[in-house]
Amino acid sequence: MKGKLVTIISAVILLSMILSACQTPADNEIIQTVIVEGTPQTIVVTATPNPDSAEPAADEEPVIKKIRANFTSGDVPTIDPAVAQDSSAIQILEETYVGLTRMDEIDSTIVPGIAESWDISEDGLTYTFHLRKDIPWVRYNPRSGEVEQVLDCEGNPRMVTADDVVYGTLRTLTPATASPYAYLLKFVLDGASEFSEGDTTDPETVGITAIDELTLEMNFIAPAAYNINIAGMWPATPQPKWLIEGDDCTEARNERWIEAGVYQSYGPYALKEWVHDYTISLIKNPFWPGTDDIPQPKIDEIEFLMLDDTAAFAEYEAGNMDVALHAPIADLDRIKADPVLSQELHISPQFSTYFYGFNTKAPVVDDVRVRRALSLAVDRESLIDKVLKGDQEPAGWFCRPGLVACPTHDTHPSLGVKYDPEQARQILDEYLQEKGLTADKLDISLFINDSSGHQRIAEAIQQMWKDALGINVQIQKQEWKVFLETTKSRETPQVWRMGWNLDYPDANNFIHEVMSVNGNANPADDNGEPYGGINWKNERFEELCDQAAVEMDPQKRIEMYAEAEQILVWEDAAIIPIYWYTSVEVTRPYIVRTYANSNTQHFEKWDIVN
Amino acid sequence: MSSDTTATKTLSQNGVPHLASGPRESLFADAVRRLVRNKAAIIGAVIILGLVSLAVFADQIAPYPYDRQTLDDQNVAPAWVIKVFPTIKGYTAASDKYPLGADYVGRDLLSRIIYGARVSLTVAFIGPLISLLIGVVYGSISGYCGGWIDNLMMRIVDVLYAFPSLLFIILLLAFFRSSSMNPEAGTFLYAMNQLDARTGGMLFIFIGIGLTAWQNMARLTRGQVLAVREKEYIEAARTVGAKPFGIMFRHILPNILGPLVVSETLTIPGYITTEAFLSFIGLGVNPPTPSWGSMISEGARVIRTYPNQAIFPALALAVTMFAFNFLGDGLRDAFDPRQRGTQ
């Protein structure tokens, strides 16, 4: 037996030696052996200068700094700023299409993007942006392997102009473009709503005008604090009209203009290669002028692998990836116990909230006491410690603290809802006595979509409700598209799960846009009567949302949103806030990086060191 | 599309021997004798019997209820498991409360495997049953009637065969599970939905699997019927004025059913893997109902961190597949008249 085993093992080893002997490096990769944590490893993709080298660096081939990171599995659906909506697409746009302004990835403040400055009118409605004059359009030329400037029909470099921004914004708003994020503009930009709904086809009616080549004026509906955020987002970036629609010297590419080799952009990185369903690579744009907030990149190339989180983490552990942007929850116990991986692990807050919604008109949960009891009985801390493990924060209310105008634990320590099984039982008992029922007779269904993560959470909460209240809740899984339709239909189930991820960092994007009548989780008919989702209308809540949107005093805004939250999660208990997200990442020690609080990283600030 | 499923389907089509002729009883006795001599098949049969009793008496046998959670015990493992999988030592609490360890919310793995046998075994029996029922009726009508009816019916089978069953199952499940929110009480659909909810979402999976798997059975049956239909004793029955229906049920079906059932046992592993695959893509049973498929696909996600959570249910599945395969092979060998007397 032993002898056989040895034979097999040696055969396998022999085979592997043969295999590795015929290993030939791919053409454009630099192979170098570096010492990582005491063990020699061949890192194929990360080229690092060899400190021991006696040769002066100048004589050598310039070292290409390259990193590999991951997107989730499946192709990036589009990288067209007019129609992008997935986080992977937005990540690519963040590096290739910089907006007028940009949100700092750490503290969420607004910093200049392609506009170097802007003036705001007295009434807060008109913004005049002054664009940088030194930003050329570029494209990657696969034949020369270099990023080159785009020339116009006279042979001059095309620079980013105010007209490009106007074109881009209008293209996003055109009904035929069917942009999923046009709604953001409609909601703040003067005339955008009418134009995008086809009420008018006159672009002049939209509150965006190019005053001259580098001066842009935008007119907003209200003097809201978040106008400047939305003006800087990807739906309002410049877009290359000549490439999409064609001109005298450029072939019209229509929807295909975003293919690698054709794609034109101007941000710190350019698109190098896009192997659909597999990888997407960015290459440094040497023509990006570099600003205080968006420097010239130090890393020359970024390759994103489109991999399932588990597969991506295997690549990371095998040493083929430098950053794993979503470490699998399933492996967190091991990562935290591993001496090397635990050092490379970083958990940072994310502006997203996980919650369960109630259909407040459905049987049983139409009574606020039942809803409150269920919300109080969720032991958020245990859920995080035992099931989620990513150091998420227990959510007492909906709006993620850290967003502009959101209440925080410091400002409002007693706000919202906390785990309290005693109180939960009391409240439920009161209801049960009144109805003459027992807890196990309550018929409640919890709907989730078919993903392993949601299932784990639902199973744990199901048990918490059983333990604390004696309620047996049935979990039902639905396929994603069916689930989305179900939870926004007239037959919305009693309890259903949902999450919300920020579009722009303001409480308005959470409280108002999701929960108020006609919000994302509260669909209403033409008369403004909710019929699905949380199926909920509270006059005071609506009033607070409307007022807070235009309130200029930041302190007052926070108070208004705090009151609105108290109505949402306690007085009416229309939702059960569960946790605030974190992002769990592992990064090699030789990478110097920033940790963004949204899904979008700013790679131009990263570097590789020894 | 699970490759296993399709390929297994095909096997049954070709792996089944021609029909036996001659007196039935002696043939049967002969076959049983040969089956009993086949040790592997007997072991398979014993294992299956054991599994069936596990599933039936799960309430008595399992140390814990399948949905009993203790969050504090999540991912614990007994000492022997830690010894077998030494990599988990650094972060796994040892606890002998659970014979095979506990899962991510602290439920006993062993109990869940025992209860999980219910789903897998039900799939293993109901799937073939539905497929036999539809396939045999369809195939015998087609084969017996012959002519253009036969032609039409077989072309329909051809079309369905070229239709990936997985798509059909997914669409079917999406369809059923979406209308599940509001069918009026008292309707058939409502009753179905109630039953599905009661069985933890198993019902629609069975229906989906069964409805997509009968085409081969239909073809096979037709072939057998064609072969038998011209035999002397059928001729004899016809001449004494027996009705076609009677001939079908009294004379033809009893003669061909044996080999058909045998061939269907060979497809059972395919049904079990289909359930596992459906769980993998998220269309499995509703939590917290355990099934091996859902345990395996959940476990596969943590396989590097807690290998025991994937390997034990996978082992249960593998043993079952072994048993069904050996039994199926044994049955085929035993009922294959060509092999008679060769051992």
Add this chain to the structure above:
Amino acid sequence: MGPYILRRLIYLLAVLLTVSAITFGLMHAVPGGPFTTEKALPEAVIESLEEHYHLNDPLIVQYGRYLSDVMIPHFSLTPPGNSLDEDALFKLKIGPVYMRWMNFGPSYAARNRTVNDIFRDQLPVSIQLGVMALAVALIIGLPLGTMAALKQNSILDYTGMSVAIFGVSVPVIVLGPILIWVFGVTLKWLPPSGWGAKPPFTYFFLPAKFDPEYFKYALMPAVALGMGSSAIIARLTRASLLQVIREDYIRTARAKGLRERTILIRHALKNAMIPVVTILGPMFAALVTGTFVTELTFGIPGMGRYFVTSITNRDYPVIMGTILLYAVFLVIANLVVDIIYGFLDPRISYD
């Protein structure tokens, strides 16, 4: 032979028409649409999308349009433009005339791609994987089955069959991650994920170059995928060989004093291969299209995932494309098998 193939091809067309009609009806009947998204799209956007993709027309009109896009060749004197509507799987230039044929329509999930693109870029990868998995299945299955048959009821037989059944018993869902863990991460012999070839492909489906690197990528997924099929081949080979070696002509050959090896190879194996060959067709079709789990586990940019994701995305043209592809594969694979069959068994003739 000629008329036979022609007849089968006409039959293929009929099957495809029926399959496409059923699929078309079924997918539209299922709740949820391609534009149902988490952050609900405004009504106006959905309307304009539906208009753009002609989803407001009656189903029968939509179906008719689909059929004509796929089946009717379009001719023009100017080269087709870049727009997605003018894309086609086959674009030819015959003299001064440009012909395009078979447009399977745009993908709703990716705004800049068509189903034709998916066929061009992703299908070849799945074919390569399927071919290699089939090779693995044959390499493992045939010897195992032969050995088991020749030593029937011996230890070799039982072990051989146990190994084979083990192959089907361990699902790819578990086998894949274990392989990755052992060979990709711990031993670092093979890349844990990915594929060694990318578009454009030579002759539609071959990688631009075959190098050891390519096979290193392919080894684990091919084994994971082919394992289950190898078991089926092994069992079938065993059963069929057992049957053949008892046939009269083998006895005759033995009686004539032919060497055992000659008998086995020249007579027994050749005849025993007939049932094995029969299942290779559907097996190949299943391997090429049944790669969802393997592709997801190993991060392979193939077609397999579209069989599932297109349905969950309600990406109607992709659903239609993948289903039709499956049907074509199956019918053609069976046709090829029937032809090979004719060579193996001279008693069968096609007229």
